[in-house]
Amino acid sequence: PVKVPRPIEKGITFEGISFSYPGSSSVTLNDISVKIKPGQVIALVGGNGSGKTTLIKLLCRLYDPQKGRIAIDGVDLKDMRVSDLRREISVVFQDYAQYNLSLAENIWLGSAAGPLDMGKVAKAARDSGVDRILKRLETGYETTLGKWFDKGTDLSIGEWQKVALARAFIRDSQIIIMDEPTSSLDPKAEAEVFAKFRELAKGKTAIVIGHRLSTVRMADCIYLLNDGHIAEKGTHEELMALKGEYAQLFEIQAVNYR
Ligand code: ADP
DSSP states (O other): OBOOOSSOOSOEEEEEEEEOOTTOOSOSEEEEEEEEOTTOEEEEEOSTTSSHHHHHHHHTTSSOOSEEEEEETTEEGGGBOHHHHHHTEEEEETTOOOTTSBHHHHHHGGGOOSSOOHHHHHHHHHHHTHHHHHHHTTOOTTTOOGGGGSBOTTOOHHHHHHHHHHHHHTSOOSEEEEEOOSSOOOHHHHHHHHHHHHHHTTTSEEEEEOOSHHHHTTSSEEEEEETTEEEEEEOHHHHHHHTSHHHHHHHHHHGGGO
16 A cells, blocks of 8 residues: 655645446436645535545545545555555534543543643644633643543533634544534634634635535635535635525625624
């Protein structure tokens, strides 16, 4: 097997991907081509069942496409060891928090490493802004580790999302995927979490499955999926000018940005 390039220089390409789930007669993805350069954030948008998550599953090689290929710097994913590939991919699971675990354990879960390394947990927490949560809880985490092992039961959704960021970024992976929650955050918290995401994703290759305009409009390129194919592609401004499905989807939200 070929190693995943480090650093990734040219990017990730989905080239004419078509895919049906095993045993299913319907075509889930139809002739999809997507390019993501290192340092870019792309957004996948589209209605429920349009194929966004399936595309991510193919990138993680839970399945292989029947047609086309996915490559990193020109190397087919199939020529890489799956474990190597997955080590390079971090996913921010936003709707996912283990309330029965402590904050430190929640963050360390993302590391795929051995026993809890508090030095690394503390760094990930600082980078993602979780340390401010801990300060608010008056933890004094630098001198005592006590609160780290408390459960974050009184954290808000926005604060849990920062924990999710810390969990994803604790690993030094080159590819980062964020599945934006559909549940609503207040706009200020949402903007803060996404700004943090962009900052942490610098130099990485990032894919956001987006539902809200505040996130999507910042992407370098937006792909609108409809029934398994790419219906529209471009920047926020380009897609708004197109007055197609994207403009319709985000029209109401867009009023706030005029
Ligand atoms: P999205 O993330 O855009 O909501 P998905 O990629 O999850 O869409 O789903 C795309 C389509 O694939 C849907 O029609 C869905 O029902 C179908 N699908 C998803 N997972 C499976 C599966 N494991 N087996 C068969 N069909 C699936």
